[in-house]
Amino acid sequence: MQFDWMVACYPGDGVHRDYPMMERLDRETVMHGVDAAVDAGLGGMWAPDHFILGPHHEEYEVWTLLSAIAERTDDVDIGPLVGAITYRNPALLAKMATTVDQLSEGRLILGLGCGWHREEHERYGFDFPEIETRIEMLDEGLDVITSMFTEEEPSVSGEHFQIDGAFNEPKPVQDPHPPILIGGAGPKMLRLTAKYADEWNVEISGRNRGPPIEYKRDKLDEYMEEAGRDPGEIDRSWLAHVLVRETEEELQAVCDDIFPLPWGEEEDMDDQLTRENAWEKGQMMIGTPAEVAERIEYVRDLGFDKMQLMFLDFPDTTSMELLSDEVMPEFV
Numbered sequence: 540m541q542f543d544w545m546v547a548c549y550p551g552d553g554v555h556r557d558y559p560m561m562e563r564l565d566r567e568t569v570m571h572g573v574d575a576a577v578d579a580g581l582g583g584m585w586a587p588d589h590f591i592l593g594p595h596h597e598e599y600e601v602w603t604l605l606s607a608i609a610e611r612t613d614d615v616d617i618g619p620l621v622g623a624i625t626y627r628n629p630a631l632l633a634k635m636a637t638t639v640d641q642l643s644e645g646r647l648i649l650g651l652g653c654g655w656h657r658e659e660h661e662r663y664g665f666d667f668p669e670i671e672t673r674i675e676m677l678d679e680g681l682d683v684i685t686s687m688f689t690e691e692e693p694s695v696s697g698e699h700f701q702i703d704g705a706f707n708e709p710k711p712v713q714d715p716h717p718p719i720l721i722g723g724a725g726p727k728m729l730r731l732t733a734k735y736a737d738e739w740n741v742e743i744s745g746r747n748r749g750p751p752i753e754y755k756r757d758k759l760d761e762y763m764e765e766a767g768r769d770p771g772e773i774d775r776s777w778l779a780h781v782l783v784r785e786t787e788e789e790l791q792a793v794c795d796d797i798f799p800l801p802w803g804e805e806e807d808m809d810d811q812l813t814r815e816n817a818w819e820k821g822q823m824m825i826g827t828p829a830e831v832a833e834r835i836e837y838v839r840d841l842g843f844d845k846m847q848l849m850f851l852d853f854p855d856t857t858s859m860e861l862l863s864d865e866v867m868p869e870f871v
Contacts, residue, residue, distance in 0.1 A: 543583030579863035583616035623654030629680035633687035645712035688716030733762035
């Protein structure tokens with residue numbers, strides 16, 4: 540399995556489920572985490588495509604951050620998890636992605652989704668159409684992006700997006716283009732994944748809404764076969780929260796500082812997360828190294844071969860280091 544880091548680019552400061560121990564956002568803290576993740580042997584760096592997550596509305600813009608990480612690292616994957624098709628014209632997005640692929644010497648994975656954060660769209664003046672329209676936009680946008688990646692003088696005429704001879708030179712380093720990751724687990728998103736994606740990602744809400752994850756996994760296999768693709772050719776990744784300590788006493792002390800937490804910012808998610816319900820509600824992997832390894836084994840047995848991890852105790856890097864030293868060797 541490959542283990543990656545979901546870069547802490549916004550502070551949770553006691554209330555957000557992703558980085559509740561991170562009080563403020565600054566370059567030193569983020570880049571210290573990047574260096575620690577490299578030292579820990581993590582294989583990739585990912586960042587969310589948002590602008591105002593967390594209690595202080597402090598957040599780095601994803602493509603600017605990825606450019607900095609590309610220059611700071613040598614051999615880790617980098618990508619947005621996931622980019623929202625509603626925030627950027629897809630031709631411009633293809634140009635941005637190509638630039639990062641060039642700067643990283645071919646390490647970009649292009650993660651895309653249809654966007655979900657209504658408040659963010661409203662505050663920034665982006666249209667936020669109904670989900671069916673956003674999925675149509677993603678389908679069209681992927682057509683534009685792949686054309687920009689591969690064609691000499693791409694032109695596309697769609698309902699939502701049009702380009703006319705939109706040169707994209709130089710082309711990406713990766714041939715035929717950077718791998719495409721799609722995040723989502725509804726039927727229409729799974730069909731788009733089967734059509735376009737090299738990697739499928741499921742995050743908390745995608746796993747916990749609707750049918751169980753086993754059903755969604757099997758439907759993706761079915762849709763890929765319908766599309767004439769081998770289900771085995773797509774990578775499958777799982778976004779997860781992790782907290783690791785050597786002993787139960789150490790673990791409980793950190794949990795006392797973290798929990799309870801709001802469940803999330805999504806409109807249909809409420810209630811609270813506690814240590815006791817963190818696995819059931821969010822598949823948070825909290826425990827000793829052996830206990831966390833058991834949770835990861837469950838994910839691997841479902842067919843997922845990559846995990847993008849958020850460490851609940853960051854900017855403390857204890858969990859990251861314990862995962863590297865005592866958990867990851869079990870999955871080589």
